[in-house]
Amino acid sequence: MRSPKDFFAPLAVGAPQPVRQIPVRPSRMIHFFDPGNEKMAAKIPSLTGTVDVLLGNLEDAVRADRKEAARAGLVSVARATDFGRTQLWTRVNSLDSPWVLDDLLTLVTEIGDKLDVIMVPKVEGAQDIHYVDRLLAQLEARAGLTEPLLVHAILETASGVANVEEIAGASPRMQGISLGPADLAASRRMKTTRVGGGHPGYLVRTDPAGEDLNSGRSTYQQDLWHYTVARMVDACAMHGILPYYGPFGDIRDVVACEDQFRNAFLLGCVGAWSLHPVQIDIAKKVFSPAPSDVAWARRVIAEMGDGTGAVMIDGKMQDDASVKQCRVVVELADELAAGDPELAAAYDAATKELQP
Ligand SMILES: CC(C)(COP(=O)(O)OP(=O)(O)OC[C@H]1O[C@@H](n2cnc3c(N)ncnc32)[C@H](O)[C@@H]1OP(=O)(O)O)[C@@H](O)C(=O)NCCC(=O)NCCSC(=O)C[C@](C)(O)C(=O)O
Ligand SMILES: [Mg+2]
Structure with a gap:
């Protein structure tokens, strides 16, 4: 842990001064796209200005043999596009992967001036943020950047949840945290195979009226993610950073997606991820107060x-x-x-x- 006196000092000679407040910019939807997928990348100019955040995803959902294409695709999309009021974020590969070092080296030095936030997956504790923090400072200095890049962590491991408060406060770069329900479910050995959303088996049942246990008893489906989202919201609020619900994988079920997003909004989240264009307007509607x-x-x-x-x-x-x-x-x-x-x-x- 750095001394409070040094918390806002740059971590490398020539790196920009860290921010003291997270800049206020709308981020109701973090729209994911695979920059190596030509069809998706072609849609980026038309989405610019209509979504709050565009995120070039390099991690899961990009095949191992397409990692380099995705990274190169993001560099060319970033260079070719004027993003206007839309922020450009990226999700780099996990810190134990063979790709992350080149992701950071390439993106910061080639398009660091276009990127606002770097999303780091599978964060386990403050040590992961400290590693990224120092590396980014070195790369920012090398690239001559004048604005610091911000960092967003995905909460998707059991130890990440156990350490969420120290993750949220690990660096002045910390912009926010998103729930990663799929990896988190696997890490915790939960028995849902869905990407976010509820499960019909996770319920409470009213007591029986008499001897008959089998009839007349209503059930109410419960929210599998309530504890984690609420804990994440508190950790973020405590450290002045922003909480987000993550992905809702059942693209077809726009009704349940809206419900899940609204639960997160009511609990304190400022946005969610859109994985498909159909989810953009849902997030816009839900995360703008009525x-x-x-x-x-x-x-x-x-x-x-x-x-x-x-x-x-x-x-x-x-x-x-x-x-x-x-x-x-x-x-x-x-x-x-x-x-x-x-x-x-x-x-x-x-x-x-x-x-x-
Ligand atoms: C779900 C998929 C496969 C359906 O893809 P599709 O092609 O079957 O869908 P479609 O309805 O047929 O697509 C219609 C048109 O929209 C385009 N399109 C489709 N999606 C997008 C997009 N996002 N952005 C821009 N354009 C898009 C698509 O290319 C097509 O274009 P066309 O009309 O020219 O043919 C596709 O939408 C997709 O790959 N989305 C992104 C998935 C992704 O990023 N997943 C990773 C995040 S979730 C996660 O990692 C978990 C987490 C947090 O880590 C953890 O919980 O652990
Ligand atoms: Mg994940």
Whole structure:
């Protein structure tokens, strides 16, 4: 662990100054694409400006014999594209793989000025972030970068979950953490073969009304990921970084995907991954606060004046704490509306409608 006094010092001579705050930029959907897949890469220019984050994936889902093609594809897509307001991220191969060293060497030196965030998979503890942190500082210095690259960890091993607080606080580069439900399920020896989402066997059942155990008992499916997401959210909030739900693998089931994303949104996540174009609008809808919620929050803030004391609004008690909840919603809405005139208009229309 670095001394608190040295925490914000660059880790290599000539490396840029680390950030003190994670920059506020929308990241409702982290859209994955395989840069070595020509059909997918061809879609990137049309997605630029419409998605918050484009992520060139080099790790799992890219075949071993296509790793170099994916890396080279990302370099050429990054060089050829003006990303505008869309961020460019990458997911490099895992730290124990034969590819990660060349991933980092190539990407930082060739397109480091275009990349915003480097996602590191299968992070087990702070030691993995420390390794990447120093290496990135050396490469940034070599490439003459003036802005530091940020790091995003995937929470997808049992030890990663056990160490999530130290991972979140391991470096000023830490931008956020995503849940990786598939690798995590395997690491924990969970018995689901799905990529995220629920499982019909994970349920609670009401008690029997009488002697008959077999009829009249409702069951309720439970969320397999609740504990992990909630723990990740706390670790991220504690360290001022951002939590994300990860992938929802049943591309066809857009209904359950929306539910899973919304659970994460309500628990504190700021975004999720989209693996297929059909999931982009789901994430956009879910991770933008609803106009009616924004209108209500604005009204509470207005009626609470200096934010202290207690008042009744439409039969509901509001006080110093509930006004803080409302500020969370309004701050997010304002950040998103700043880059989206349609959303801004929807928020203003709903606010007008709710005026007492
Ligand atoms: C699911 C797949 C195979 C279906 O691919 P498909 O070709 O069968 O789908 P489609 O519906 O037929 O595609 C329609 C069109 O959209 C294109 N397309 C399709 N997807 C995309 C995309 N993402 N971005 C841009 N374009 C895309 C596709 O090329 C096609 O273009 P066309 O009309 O010109 O023929 C495909 O969408 C895909 O490969 N997506 C990315 C998968 C991925 O990145 N997986 C890794 C992340 S999840 C993970 O790693 C786990 C985790 C966290 O680590 C852990 O829990 O442990
Ligand atoms: Mg994984």
